[in-house]
Amino acid sequence: MSKYSEQDLKYAAEFRDGIHKEALARVKTIYPHADRVVDPYPEDAYFQEVWDYPGKWYTMVGTPPGAGSRGNVVGIIVRETLAYYRNTGAAYTDDAFYQLIEKYPDAVCEYCIVNPENRYAITYNVFPYRGVDSHRFALGCAACELFEDGREWSYDIKGARHRKLSNKALFAPANSDGWLNYRKAFLCPPHGNTYTDNDFERVNAVLFPGGEEELEVYRWTTDWSEYFDEGHEWWGALCLTVYDKTLDRFVVIVASATD
Missing domain, CATH: 3.40.1000 (Protein Transport Mog1p; Chain A)
Incomplete structure (x- = not known):
C-alpha cells in the first residue's frame, strides 16, 4: 500500500467505508444485531491504475476490477456477509x-x-x-x-x-x-x-x-x-x-x- 499517497488512501477508505455502510444497512434487515460486513476485496483492490493523456498512469479510486458497478459490489458484500452469519449459527430474524x-x-x-x-x-x-x-x-x-x-x-x-x-x-x-x-x-x-x-x-x-x-x-x-x-x-x-x-x-x- 506504500505506493499510494496519503490522499489516495484517504479517498479509498472513504469510498470503501460508504460501500460497507450501505451493505451493512441491508444486512441489518435480516440480522438486526450485525456489526460488520465481510468484504472479499482487499483494500488495495479499490484502486485502479488508468493510462490517460498525455501518456501517463493515474491512480483512481473505484470499484475493484471485474466487480462491476458500485451496486454490484454492495450486493456481493451483502451476500458474503449473510453467508458468514448463517455459517456462524446466528439467529435469523426479519x-x-x-x-x-x-x-x-x-x-x-x-x-x-x-x-x-x-x-x-x-x-x-x-x-x-x-x-x-x-x-x-x-x-x-x-x-x-x-x-x-x-x-x-x-x-x-x-x-x-x-x-x-x-x-x-x-x-x-x-x-x-x-x-x-x-x-x-x-x-x-x-x-x-x-x-x-x-x-x-x-x-x-x-x-x-x-x-x-x-x-x-x-x-x-x-x-x-x-x-x-x-x-x-x-x-x-x-x-x-x-x-x-x-x-x-x-x-x-x-x-x-x-x-
Whole structure:
C-alpha cells in the first residue's frame, strides 16, 4: 500500500467505508444485531491504475476490477456477509419488516419471507436458487406457514400456474391494469383503509432494501387453494413470489378478501 499517497488512501477508505455502510444497512434487515460486513476485496483492490493523456498512469479510486458497478459490489458484500452469519449459527430474524407490518393491521396482504433458515425450506428444497422451480417451492413453504400446513385451508401447489412479471409491474399504480395488483391489494381492500402510497413505499423499502432492480417476480394463479375462494367472489385474489437476489431470499405475497 506504500505506493499510494496519503490522499489516495484517504479517498479509498472513504469510498470503501460508504460501500460497507450501505451493505451493512441491508444486512441489518435480516440480522438486526450485525456489526460488520465481510468484504472479499482487499483494500488495495479499490484502486485502479488508468493510462490517460498525455501518456501517463493515474491512480483512481473505484470499484475493484471485474466487480462491476458500485451496486454490484454492495450486493456481493451483502451476500458474503449473510453467508458468514448463517455459517456462524446466528439467529435469523426479519424483525425490521415484521415489526413494521404490525403497524398496518388493516392490510389484507399477507407476507411470508422464505430464507435458507425457514423451517420448511429444506423440506421443499428451495435453495440453492434454481429459477422458477425455487419460486414454486418457496410458494409451498409459504402455504405451510400461512395456511397452517393445510389445517386451515387446503392447497395443492402442483396446480398453480405462473407468469413472470417485470420489476416495475410489482409496484405499478393501483389502477394501471385490469387485475388485482399488489399496490391495489394493499391500498384498496373491500372494507377500505387509510393507507397511502407513502405507506406502501415505506413497507416495501424495508421489505426490499436493495431496491427493485435485483428482484425477480412471478404471479401465480389462485385456483390451487381454498384460501382464495373469498376473493374469487368479486374483489379479487393475489399470489406473488419475489426473489431478492441481493438477500438470497423469497417474499411470498398473498391476498384474498370479500365483503
